[in-house]
Structures are given as C-alpha cells and as structure tokens.
Amino acid sequence: DVKVTQSSRYLVKRTGEKVFLECVQDMDHENMFWYRQDPGLGLRLIYFSYDVKMKEKGDIPEGYSVSREKKERFSLILESASTNQTSMYLCASSTPGTGFHEQYFGPGTRLTVT
Amino acid sequence: GNSVTQMEGPVTLSEEAFLTINCTYTATGYPSLFWYVQYPGEGLQLLLKATKADDKGSNKGFEATYRKETTSFHLEKGSVQVSDSAVYFCALSTLSNNAGNMLTFGGGTRLMVKP
Numbered sequence: 343d344v345k346v347t348q349s350s351r352y353l354v355k356r357t358g359e360k361v362f363l364e365c366v367q368d369m370d371h372e373n374m375f376w377y378r379q380d381p382g383l384g385l386r387l388i389y390f391s392y393d394v395k396m397k398e399k400g401d402i403p404e405g406y407s408v409s410r411e412k413k414e415r416f417s418l419i420l421e422s423a424s425t426n427q428t429s430m431y432l433c434a435s436s437t438p439g440t441g442f443h444e445q446y447f448g449p450g451t452r453l454t455v456t
Numbered sequence: 457g458n459s460v461t462q463m464e465g466p467v468t469l470s471e472e473a474f475l476t477i478n479c480t481y482t483a484t485g486y487p488s489l490f491w492y493v494q495y496p497g498e499g500l501q502l503l504l505k506a507t508k509a510d511d512k513g514s515n516k517g518f519e520a521t522y523r524k525e526t527t528s529f530h531l532e533k534g535s536v537q538v539s540d541s542a543v544y545f546c547a548l549s550t551l552s553n554n555a556g557n558m559l560t561f562g563g564g565t566r567l568m569v570k571p
Contacts (some may be wrong), residue, residue, distance in 0.1 A: 346499070382464070384545060384561035385500075413498060434555065445559060447499035 345369070346448035348433055354454045361420040363451050365433030372438050374416035375445065376400075376408060379430040391416055392438060423455045457563045462546045462562035470568050475533040479520075479546035482527065487548040489522050489529040490559070491511075494543040503531075503544070532567045536569045543567070 348362035348454075358363050367374065377385040377400075387400030391410040402425050405427060409417045420427055434445040462479045469475060480487065488507045492500040504513030509524035518533045529546060543564045549557040 379564075384460070384563040385559075386561075387558070390558075424516045434500075444502050445557070447501070449497065449499045 346433055346446050347437055348431075348448040348451050350451050351366050351449065352452050352454075354456065355420075355423050357424060357456055359420075359423050359455075361423050361453065361455075363418040363420075363431055363433075363453070365416045365418070365435075365448055366414055367416075367433075367435040367446070368414065369435060369446065370413065371435035371446075372413070373436045373445075374410065374418065375434040375436075376406075377432045377434065378402070379450070380430055385432060388418065392424045421438075427453065429453060430454045458548060458550060458560045460542075460546050460548055460560055462565050464563070465543075466500035467565060467567050468471070469536055469567070470558055471557075471558065471569055471571050472535045473569075475531070475536045475540075475567065477531040477544055477546075477568070479485045479529045479531065479562060480527050481546070481548050483550065483560075485550060487550055488557070489520070490549065491518070491520055491529070491531050492545040494545065494549060494564075496536035497502070500545065536567070538569045538571055541567055541569045543569055 375390040376388045389408040391397045405456045407419045432450045433448040436445045458509035459482045490505045491503040493503045494500045504515040506513040513522045520531045543566050545564045546562040547559045
C-alpha cells in the first residue's frame with residue numbers, strides 16, 4: 343500500500359526557532375513536494391525535488407529551505423519561524439514523466455508558531 | 457499563469473441531496489483536470505481525473521466533465537451521504553521540465569452532509 347508519512351501531526355514552536363518538518367515515502371518515487379494549505383487559498387507549492395540533492399522553488403519559497411539527502415526523505419526547514427508560517431503543511435510524492443502520474447499525499451503537519 | 461477558481465464553502469446539504477461544486481480554470485496549453493478529496497484528519501486523495509476535452513471522470517458516484525469551451529470541471533453527485541463530508545479541491549496539472557506533472561489547486565470547498 344502506498345504510503346507517505348510526516349514526522350508530526352501537530353507542532354507548536356516559538357517565533358525565531360528553527361523548525362524541521364520531515365516526510366518519508368516508501369514508493370521509491372523520484373519526485374517529492376512540500377505544500378502549505380491555508381483556508382480559502384488551497385494548496386500552494388513551497389518547494390519540490392525531482393532527485394536526491396536536486397530541488398526547485400515553488401510558488402512561495404520565501405522563508406523556507408529544503409533538504410533531500412536520500413530518495414525516500416524530504417525535509418522542509420523554517421530557518422527562523424514566524425507567526426505567518428502558522429499553517430498546515432502537506433508533503434506529496436510522485437513518479438516523473440510526461441504522462442499522468444498521481445501525487446500521493448501525507449496526512450499533514452499542523453504547525454503553530456507563537 | 458495557471459489558476460483554479462472554485463466555489464467557496466461551506467456547502468451544507470441533507471443526506472440524499474444533489475451536489476454540485478463549481479470549478480473553472482485558466483491555463484496555458486492543455487491541462488489535465490482533477491478533483492482531490494480531503495477527509496477530516498487525512499491527506500488529499502485523488503477522487504477523479506480527466507485528461508482531454510469532453511472526458512468524464514467518475515469515482516464513488518462523483519462525476520465531472522472536462523468542458524474546454526467553458527473552461528470548467530464541475531463536480532456532481534446525485535445523492536450525497538454523510539460519509540462524503542470532506543474538503544474538495546479542484547486542480548489542474550501542467551508539465552515541468554524536471555518533475556512531470558505539477559498541480560495548481562483551487563481554494564477548496566468544504567462539504568457538510570447532515571443526516
């Protein structure tokens with residue numbers, strides 16, 4: 343069964359802290375994605391990675407960085423958390439290619455920055 | 457650029473009522489269209505898809521038809537159940553050079569079905 347797991351379901355951090363969100367997939371997918379989900383705005387892409395150590399910025403990369411040292415793991419890093427980064431963060435993975443390839447999503451991490 | 461607009465919720469219906477959630481899009485090229493569903497406490501799941509004009513995607517009693525002339529992909533179900541209560545996202549995909557399909561999502565519509 344396809345599985346994308348995220349390290350925490352709920353996280354509370356203080357302003358200025360460095361925050362790590364971890365995502366692991368067991369499907370041997372090349373592509374991995376980080377989105378944030380906010381009411382009325384849907385999902386917005388922060389970063390994606392199409393191979394180990396390869397990454398590209400999405401639509402809203404400011405204030406975030408990512409790390410992909412192993413194929414199955416993709417980390418989102420908030421270098422200095424701010425209150426406007428309070429959100430739901432969703433990780434996804436897929437295989438590449440020009441045909442249709444479904445993105446599989448993890449359950450999300452709800453981050454609150456106080 | 458690409459964008460997806462869907463009706464704001466919440467949509468509240470009684471069990472067995474007819475459901476329509478409107479979705480329109482703006483895209484360069486010829487995108488594929490999707491509906492994803494997010495049940496409480498879970499991640500998104502693909503509900504249905506359509507890859508070309510006049511295609512009808514269907515799954516679990518839900519249907520949506522790719523209408524190129526009106527740039528729409530409205531979600532319908534003839535008789536909703538309490539278990540359909542969830543957030544529904546319309547999305548389109550375009551190709552990136554590196555990662556294949558890239559998704560652009562609408563804002564999401566929360567559906568609440570009362571017994």
